[in-house]
Amino acid sequence: MTRTPKLFVPAITPFRPDLTIDRERFIANSKVLLADGADGLAPFGTTSEANSMSVAERIEMLEALVESGIAADRLIPGTGCAALTDSIALTRHAVQQGCLGALMLPPFYYKGVPEQGLVDSYSAIIDGVADSRLRIYLYHIPQMTGVPITLSLIEALMKKHPGIFVGLKDSSGNWDNTHSIIKAFPELETYSASEALVPQNVAAGGAGCISASANVNARNIKALMAALGTEREAGIAAGVTEVRKIFEGLPLIPAIKAATAARHKDEAYAVVRPPFVRLSRDHDAAIARAVSLAHGTGA
Amino acid sequence: MTRTPKLFVPAITPFRPDLTIDRERFIANSKVLLADGADGLAPFGTTSEANSMSVAERIEMLEALVESGIAADRLIPGTGCAALTDSIALTRHAVQQGCLGALMLPPFYYKGVPEQGLVDSYSAIIDGVADSRLRIYLYHIPQMTGVPITLSLIEALMKKHPGIFVGLKDSSGNWDNTHSIIKAFPELETYSASEALVPQNVAAGGAGCISASANVNARNIKALMAALGTEREAGIAAGVTEVRKIFEGLPLIPAIKAATAARHKDEAYAVVRPPFVRLSRDHDAAIARAVSLAHGTGA
Numbered sequence: 001m002t003r004t005p006k007l008f009v010p011a012i013t014p015f016r017p018d019l020t021i022d023r024e025r026f027i028a029n030s031k032v033l034l035a036d037g038a039d040g041l042a043p044f045g046t047t048s049e050a051n052s053m054s055v056a057e058r059i060e061m062l063e064a065l066v067e068s069g070i071a072a073d074r075l076i077p078g079t080g081c082a083a084l085t086d087s088i089a090l091t092r093h094a095v096q097q098g099c100l101g102a103l104m105l106p107p108f109y110y111k112g113v114p115e116q117g118l119v120d121s122y123s124a125i126i127d128g129v130a131d132s133r134l135r136i137y138l139y140h141i142p143q144m145t146g147v148p149i150t151l152s153l154i155e156a157l158m159k160k161h162p163g164i165f166v167g168l169k170d171s172s173g174n175w176d177n178t179h180s181i182i183k184a185f186p187e188l189e190t191y192s193a194s195e196a197l198v199p200q201n202v203a204a205g206g207a208g209c210i211s212a213s214a215n216v217n218a219r220n221i222k223a224l225m226a227a228l229g230t231e232r233e234a235g236i237a238a239g240v241t242e243v244r245k246i247f248e249g250l251p252l253i254p255a256i257k258a259a260t261a262a263r264h265k266d267e268a269y270a271v272v273r274p275p276f277v278r279l280s281r282d283h284d285a286a287i288a289r290a291v292s293l294a295h296g297t298g299a
Numbered sequence: 300m301t302r303t304p305k306l307f308v309p310a311i312t313p314f315r316p317d318l319t320i321d322r323e324r325f326i327a328n329s330k331v332l333l334a335d336g337a338d339g340l341a342p343f344g345t346t347s348e349a350n351s352m353s354v355a356e357r358i359e360m361l362e363a364l365v366e367s368g369i370a371a372d373r374l375i376p377g378t379g380c381a382a383l384t385d386s387i388a389l390t391r392h393a394v395q396q397g398c399l400g401a402l403m404l405p406p407f408y409y410k411g412v413p414e415q416g417l418v419d420s421y422s423a424i425i426d427g428v429a430d431s432r433l434r435i436y437l438y439h440i441p442q443m444t445g446v447p448i449t450l451s452l453i454e455a456l457m458k459k460h461p462g463i464f465v466g467l468k469d470s471s472g473n474w475d476n477t478h479s480i481i482k483a484f485p486e487l488e489t490y491s492a493s494e495a496l497v498p499q500n501v502a503a504g505g506a507g508c509i510s511a512s513a514n515v516n517a518r519n520i521k522a523l524m525a526a527l528g529t530e531r532e533a534g535i536a537a538g539v540t541e542v543r544k545i546f547e548g549l550p551l552i553p554a555i556k557a558a559t560a561a562r563h564k565d566e567a568y569a570v571v572r573p574p575f576v577r578l579s580r581d582h583d584a585a586i587a588r589a590v591s592l593a594h595g596t597g598a
């Protein structure tokens with residue numbers, strides 16, 4: 001089956017020079033991303049530096065988004081933490097805010113834990129939230145977590161909790177893995193983490209992408225989705241891939257924030273929290289080129 | 300130089316059947332570990348399942364320990380989290396409680412971050428705590444964090460913040476790495492994570508050990524430290540290693556909790572939080588043997 005492809009943006013979290021969260025720029029930029037044509041936002045993901053933020057900060061900023069007028073049913077906030085009690089608190093809050101779902105990392109500190117322990121962890125979150133509105137998007141990013149979401153785990157979770165697990169983001173970058181998930185679980189909305197994989201993702205029955213570089217290039221990624229199967233596809237895909245490659249050659253998150261700063265002509269957007277380091281000005285030309293490709297021609 | 304070796308126990312955190320923290324058993328068992336002869340406790344470490352606990356839970360339980368009459372200057376709580384603001388909150392609280400120091404993981408979600416970003420992270424914590432009493436013990440456990448504490452990082456931190464970094468726990472299990480740290484930074488208290496390495500650690504000028512199995516075998520590990528260089532050393536070392544090997548053949552944290560349950564004849568101590576799974580009863584005989592070796596002869 002072919003779905004209408006969707007783009008969710010893992011929106012960056014701007015920080016002030018004192019490293020507190022810049023609420024005003026966070027809301028302003030999030031609205032710009034939706035105006036770019038994104039179907040929704042996946043705030044508090046890896047690109048959002050959410051793992052450098054406390055539970056209280058994440059709760060406050062999700063409420064800020066919703067209070068700003070962004071529809072909660074366009075939001076899939078990240079809510080999976082190392083600590084079980086943190087994951088329960090964030091997920092419960094996201095459900096109470098009316099979010100479309102929660103994008104949930106596995107508990108990521110302890111490595112080599114048994115599959116049963118991961119099932120127990122998601123079950124404890126579901127039980128702790130205790131709200132029938134809960135919908136979970138699994139988040140597979142083994143290069144950060146060291147705790148993979150395997151096909152076997154997905155199967156166990158969907159069997160134990162029917163109707164709760166509705167999607168998955170595969171950030172492994174391994175198309176064979178994504179393809180296996182789409183084939184094994186056609187009812188899941190399976191997102192790639194790179195727009196470069198959108199054509200094969202959608203052709204195989206996947207749901208689209210949730211990509212870091214969509215922070216800069218959402219309009220063209222949506223244009224690519226609209227052009228799939230037409231004669232315009234190849235040209236748009238080439239342009240999207242060119243932007244993506246610029247970011248892949250740089251420290252990704254600092255580069256995405258530097259590009260956001262360049263786009264808005266507002267250096268404040270380039271601030272990162274440790275353990276990241278602000279992108280060196282040596283890369284100004286590359287960033288300018290990415291922004292120009294993304295926005296220069298109004299594509 | 301040879302130091303008087305010390306043993307800090309990364310005390311387990313008991314949970315109730317509903318997975319909330321069992322405050323009474325936590326305090327009772329922590330006191331038992333000190334009565335066993337441990338020089339102090341390193342609560343909220345890896346073995347303590349602290350990374351499965353929220354900041355609020357960790358703060359509440361550290362206060363419970365101190366209120367119970369355990370001297371804060373015998374405590375080196377773990378305070379390093381993925382999130383910068385969590386690390387600041389926990390570290391500030393530990394200092395305010397009068398703790399001997401804070402055992403601090405690097406920010407452990409994001410991988411491949413530059414050394415400067417890790418320096419910035421520790422600096423932001425030091426600046427955020429803003430208390431001259433702060434003393435930091437670095438915590439190197441790359442098999443969990445994926446973020447190593449390299450010699451180069453240690454050097455940069457000690458140079459930038461003289462007097463703050465006073466110790467290090469090397470949980471890599473790589474003696475060559477530990478030895479390199481002891482030689483490069485003789486003023487640091489460098490702890491091994493295994494009692495099996497105590498003889499070479501102390502001979503090289505290290506500070507002793509902070510070991511998971513000390514939750515069960517603290518008395519014999521202290522006896523080993525007292526017997527170093529005497530004719531009794533080899534025999535005690537062999538016994539200590541035998542206990543250690545039993546745990547190394549099992550899921551470590553569930554096994555340590557099962558052994559604590561066996562020691563106290565109180566099954567409640569065996570409860571773990573997901574993503575761990577309670578130790579199978581198939582291992583009862585191995586656990587009984589470890590406890591018998593540790594306590595059976597009143598060594």
